[in-house]
Amino acid sequence: MIRFILRRLLWMIPTLWVVATITFFLMRAAPGGPFQAEKEIPEDIKAALERKYGLDKPLLTQYAAFLGNAVRLDFGPSYKNPGRTVREVIASGFPVSLELGSWALLFALAVGIPIGVVAALNQNKAIDHASMAAALLGVSIPDFVLGPLLVFIFSLSLYWLPPALWEGPSTKILPVITLGSVYVAYIARLTRSGMLEVVRQDWIRTARAKGLSEGLIVWRHALRGGLLPVVSFLGPAAARIVTGAVVVEKIFAIPGLGRSFVDGAFNRDYTLVMGVVLFYASFLILFNLLVDVAYGLLDPRVRLS
Amino acid sequence: MTGFRWPDPGPRPPGRVAAARSVGLILLVLAGLAAVDAARAARNGKPFFGSTRPPAKNILTYNNGAEPEVVDPGLSVGQPDGNVCRIQWEGLTVEHPSTLAPLPGMAERWELSPDGLTYTFHLRKAQWSDGHPVTSGDFLWSWRRVLTAATTARYAGLLYYIKNAEGFHKGTIADPDSIGIAAPDDSTLIVTLENPTPYFLSLTSFYTYMPVPRWCAEKFGPRWSRPENVVVNGPFRCTYWRPTNRFDFEKNQTYWDRDNVKLDGVRAYAIDDLNTSLNLYKAGTTDWNPSGYLPAQFLPYVKDMADFHYAPYLAVYFYSFNVTDPLMKNVWLRRALSWSVDREAICSQLFKGMKIPHGGFVAQGFAGYPYPKGMKFDPVYAKECLAKAGYPDGKGLPRIEIMFNTSEDHRKIAEIIQSMWKEHLGIDVGLSNQEWGSYLRNTTGLNYQVARRSWIGDYADPATFLDCYKKGDGNNRTGWSSATYDSLLVAASRTFDPTARYAILGQAEAILLDECPVMPIYNYTLTELKKPYVKGVEPNLTDTHNLKFAWIDRQWDKPLTP
Numbered sequence: 028m029i030r031f032i033l034r035r036l037l038w039m040i041p042t043l044w045v046v047a048t049i050t051f052f053l054m055r056a057a058p059g060g061p062f063q064a065e066k067e068i069p070e071d072i073k074a075a076l077e078r079k080y081g082l083d084k085p086l087l088t089q090y091a092a093f094l095g096n097a098v099r100l101d102f103g104p105s106y107k108n109p110g111r112t113v114r115e116v117i118a119s120g121f122p123v124s125l126e127l128g129s130w131a132l133l134f135a136l137a138v139g140i141p142i143g144v145v146a147a148l149n150q151n152k153a154i155d156h157a158s159m160a161a162a163l164l165g166v167s168i169p170d171f172v173l174g175p176l177l178v179f180i181f182s183l184s185l186y187w188l189p190p191a192l193w194e195g196p197s198t199k200i201l202p203v204i205t206l207g208s209v210y211v212a213y214i215a216r217l218t219r220s221g222m223l224e225v226v227r228q229d230w231i232r233t234a235r236a237k238g239l240s241e242g243l244i245v246w247r248h249a250l251r252g253g254l255l256p257v258v259s260f261l262g263p264a265a266a267r268i269v270t271g272a273v274v275v276e277k278i279f280a281i282p283g284l285g286r287s288f289v290d291g292a293f294n295r296d297y298t299l300v301m302g303v304v305l306f307y308a309s310f311l312i313l314f315n316l317l318v319d320v321a322y323g324l325l326d327p328r329v330r331l332s
Numbered sequence: 333m334t335g336f337r338w339p340d341p342g343p344r345p346p347g348r349v350a351a352a353r354s355v356g357l358i359l360l361v362l363a364g365l366a367a368v369d370a371a372r373a374a375r376n377g378k379p380f381f382g383s384t385r386p387p388a389k390n391i392l393t394y395n396n397g398a399e400p401e402v403v404d405p406g407l408s409v410g411q412p413d414g415n416v417c418r419i420q421w422e423g424l425t426v427e428h429p430s431t432l433a434p435l436p437g438m439a440e441r442w443e444l445s446p447d448g449l450t451y452t453f454h455l456r457k458a459q460w461s462d463g464h465p466v467t468s469g470d471f472l473w474s475w476r477r478v479l480t481a482a483t484t485a486r487y488a489g490l491l492y493y494i495k496n497a498e499g500f501h502k503g504t505i506a507d508p509d510s511i512g513i514a515a516p517d518d519s520t521l522i523v524t525l526e527n528p529t530p531y532f533l534s535l536t537s538f539y540t541y542m543p544v545p546r547w548c549a550e551k552f553g554p555r556w557s558r559p560e561n562v563v564v565n566g567p568f569r570c571t572y573w574r575p576t577n578r579f580d581f582e583k584n585q586t587y588w589d590r591d592n593v594k595l596d597g598v599r600a601y602a603i604d605d606l607n608t609s610l611n612l613y614k615a616g617t618t619d620w621n622p623s624g625y626l627p628a629q630f631l632p633y634v635k636d637m638a639d640f641h642y643a644p645y646l647a648v649y650f651y652s653f654n655v656t657d658p659l660m661k662n663v664w665l666r667r668a669l670s671w672s673v674d675r676e677a678i679c680s681q682l683f684k685g686m687k688i689p690h691g692g693f694v695a696q697g698f699a700g701y702p703y704p705k706g707m708k709f710d711p712v713y714a715k716e717c718l719a720k721a722g723y724p725d726g727k728g729l730p731r732i733e734i735m736f737n738t739s740e741d742h743r744k745i746a747e748i749i750q751s752m753w754k755e756h757l758g759i760d761v762g763l764s765n766q767e768w769g770s771y772l773r774n775t776t777g778l779n780y781q782v783a784r785r786s787w788i789g790d791y792a793d794p795a796t797f798l799d800c801y802k803k804g805d806g807n808n809r810t811g812w813s814s815a816t817y818d819s820l821l822v823a824a825s826r827t828f829d830p831t832a833r834y835a836i837l838g839q840a841e842a843i844l845l846d847e848c849p850v851m852p853i854y855n856y857t858l859t860e861l862k863k864p865y866v867k868g869v870e871p872n873l874t875d876t877h878n879l880k881f882a883w884i885d886r887q888w889d890k891p892l893t894p
Contacts, residue, residue, distance in 0.1 A: 069806060189617060
């Protein structure tokens, strides 16, 4: 197990290097640069800015300097907001994205698993069809539709909840629901299929034969196996939910990292984009590793080697 | 005076968000319809958009738009940055909230020499927020800082009106003492100009001319303006900043005019999404949704509300022609294209009368400026021009392409113009929309035929528009130049009599419109929503607002006592 983890961690290094290199050259290949504006920046000032940030040096020199910075985890100041370092942008934005994502995932699990279990236990009955239809609807309504719709109903018509921002529990409800609802649907469907597979197994039949109550069977025996698909889904889902909430962050004006990242890409804020890409990449790799480890613990058939 | 602000919301997210916009549009139009019913109060029979209850505290909350890039008067560019500067620092003069006339700021009074070249400013006794006195030396240092090339101040050019400033900035003059700025004592600042500049007292209220606390800037570097370090001389001081979220400002108790500042503080959100901005206004979180943050599709629904305000703005939307293009170098073709556009129709149909059709390049609103006749919609004349260009009825004309940066509004305008050219000239044109970076590179690199452009005036004078078309100006981007035009601009800059100067500028504009490297389309307008209890924030030509004059009127809905 330890060797497995160590090996995976070692593999991170070449992976991150490839990611960094591709991003670096793609970023430079994109037209324009950080010092472009509709209002012309005078040539001499632009040159001085480029000198200040070393953008006048040959590309390979810049690449080497960037790799050096990356190793030290210091990307310097953001080009667009020179009063902030890239590290500060990540440190202030990521906890917000992480909180938003965690609540959304928790919401998705809390709602999705019970729906899946109920549907599985009532296979092919009305309640099963109804909940799966609802789940399908959930998957099909994208966040950029659900968000404004929820705002319209709960903020602008009923005046119950604030329409945006991230400044207290009441502001967090709508964005969490918006971001989580797509995952509710996925989790419900995965739970249902996992449960259906498990409840046909011999050991469940044995448990029933022993006269255990249905609740206990579901809770103690079926759920553990039935949730395996959900667990394997959880890794990528958690990573996606934390890193990919750009639309929700924008609709609700949440100061998360996703928004800074996308704006950074449009502004050609090289340092910011590079820093965030590497940060996201490490986060994804570590999260996948965590899921593999958890999977091994939950399912004795999986051997980590 | 205004800083530059994106005329459209700037760089745009990719397709998914574009889809979000169109779906969001439908939903929000629904919201807008419902809003009419939900408006809780009404004045003169007109409903208000959302809540009209004043905030509990004496704090004005508004959306300041995109996250400012740099908060530093000498380095800031752009409207959001400029607003944050104007809240915290004060120059020699400040602008009247509605007329924009210069009022005394840090300078108590001033004298101008008879030749119009030398201003002597007398500073009032004022303090920085850390107790230092504000001296003429602060201005001297701050202005020299902007003019030092290594500072990389993008708006350094705004100081070129001062004698030898340009030479010093560009390195041809080494001695900082030769710049026309002198501080003989702590309360006197003597400024010598290159040429008489009738609008110089407006410039001194602009943020590039504001003083920066040297000791603070030198100690903390680029982080000096963060709330934990910042030292100010203006009406408010930043106490809290959460990037991409908000700034909180508290009344500065050392400000010289503190007795006339009625607000206890200002809260400025950084929300770049227009729909979100409007939602927060409707819910009553913000008290003021400034111009530029009202989605166009909402205009028909809010334009009749009592808290909607509309006024002309110092900005022009236009198309430019790349005159280095083998086709577009033909002036008759440019005329044909320019005179076959029905500007009235674009403004009334697409913008529901919320933009002003405009056939000139200098924006409307300059009293006494002799506006040239400008371009009109005349399909018969346009056809004659096309024939003179060598393409009677459009025959033999290769396909032309209109380039614009990705945006719904730009696309709609381009499509209308495409159909007008088809209808009135019989020519086919293609449309090419480009991502922001590519668009900028292609316009500056003269790699286009016809391009969407816009220009927002930097200061309240026609020269802010006309100077763009001087030979070699970075904002020209057409390849066009004219020796007569350039010499008229030089002549105007040496003329002190305002009427004579305006007359010369008018002649220059007439040349520009006659040779039409540009095809003006409309004059921008300000469209803002402001709660009825917000007072002292008035629409003005440059959309600049000094919040020292703002206050919250808790009696707004009470009848006036006789």
